[in-house]
Amino acid sequence: MLTTKEAIEKRRSIRKFKPDAVSREILEELINAARLAPSACNSQAWRFKIVADQIIKDKLVEAARQQRFVAQAPIVIVCCASLKEYVDDLILGTKDLADNHVFDQNIVELVMQGANYLRGLTPAQLGVIVEFNVAIAIEHIMLRALDFGLGTCLVRSLDKEKVRQIFNWDETMFVSALLPIGYPAENPEPRRRKSLSEIII
Numbered sequence: 001m002l003t004t005k006e007a008i009e010k011r012r013s014i015r016k017f018k019p020d021a022v023s024r025e026i027l028e029e030l031i032n033a034a035r036l037a038p039s040a041c042n043s044q045a046w047r048f049k050i051v052a053d054q055i056i057k058d059k060l061v062e063a064a065r066q067q068r069f070v071a072q073a074p075i076v077i078v079c080c081a082s083l084k085e086y087v088d089d090l091i092l093g094t095k096d097l098a099d100n101h102v103f104d105q106n107i108v109e110l111v112m113q114g115a116n117y118l119r120g121l122t123p124a125q126l127g128v129i130v131e132f133n134v135a136i137a138i139e140h141i142m143l144r145a146l147d148f149g150l151g152t153c154l155v156r157s158l159d160k161e162k163v164r165q166i167f168n169w170d171e172t173m174f175v176s177a178l179l180p181i182g183y184p185a186e187n188p189e190p191r192r193r194k195s196l197s198e199i200i201i
């Protein structure tokens with residue numbers, strides 16, 4: 001098992017995979033890592049579709065602007081936010097946190113006011129707000145994957161509508177990213193990073 005520091009330093013985007021299957025148990029461990037991520041008012045809007053079917057993976061390549069490595073991975077996780085329950089879950093989570101004395105009453109009131117605003121947004125507008133939560137959950141998966149020797153690559157250059165069509169989802173299932181997962185068939189050097197002094201403002 002890697003330390004968090006080791007996982008962060010070891011992670012690379014992997015785009016070449018061995019054909020070896022990833023077990024159901026490991027996939028559940030990965031989704032469990034996502035489940036434990038923090039979210040706005042504990043709303044937990046993330047949803048994950050685990051795809052192993054080659055025909056569907058090939059369709060995902062088309063949605064991912066012909067990024068062929070997506071279909072080469074034994075597993076692709078389609079990472080989404082469910083907008084249908086989002087505002088209700090936001091309120092539920094807020095009340096729960098208030099009941100547990102985590103949130104003050106003024107925060108509860110702010111969320112209630114915000115909820116009306118959120119209900120007035122289009123799915124596309126709301127999705128952009130909600131997917132911040134999904135991104136954190138994805139990072140949990142990417143780091144946890146390293147404990148099992150697995151590689152991942154977040155893919156966001158994507159025609160989201162095409163993805164929804166593949167699964168027959170309506171607009172309330174906001175597609176955020178694809179996450180191809182498998183045992184790496186490459187060992188890339190660390191990619192260039194800005195120095196600390198460049199990023200501390």
Ligand SMILES: Cc1cc2nc3c(=O)[nH]c(=O)nc-3n(C[C@H](O)[C@H](O)[C@H](O)COP(=O)(O)O)c2cc1C
Nearest residue numbers: 011012013014015067153154155156157158190191
């Ligand atoms: C928001 C986001 C979108 C990305 N989209 C793609 C993508 O569509 N295709 C791809 O090959 N890599 C994609 N990547 C991976 C980046 O290219 C990669 O993280 C970056 O080059 C740094 O390399 P590293 O992850 O190996 O450190 C994406 C990463 C992020 C965070």
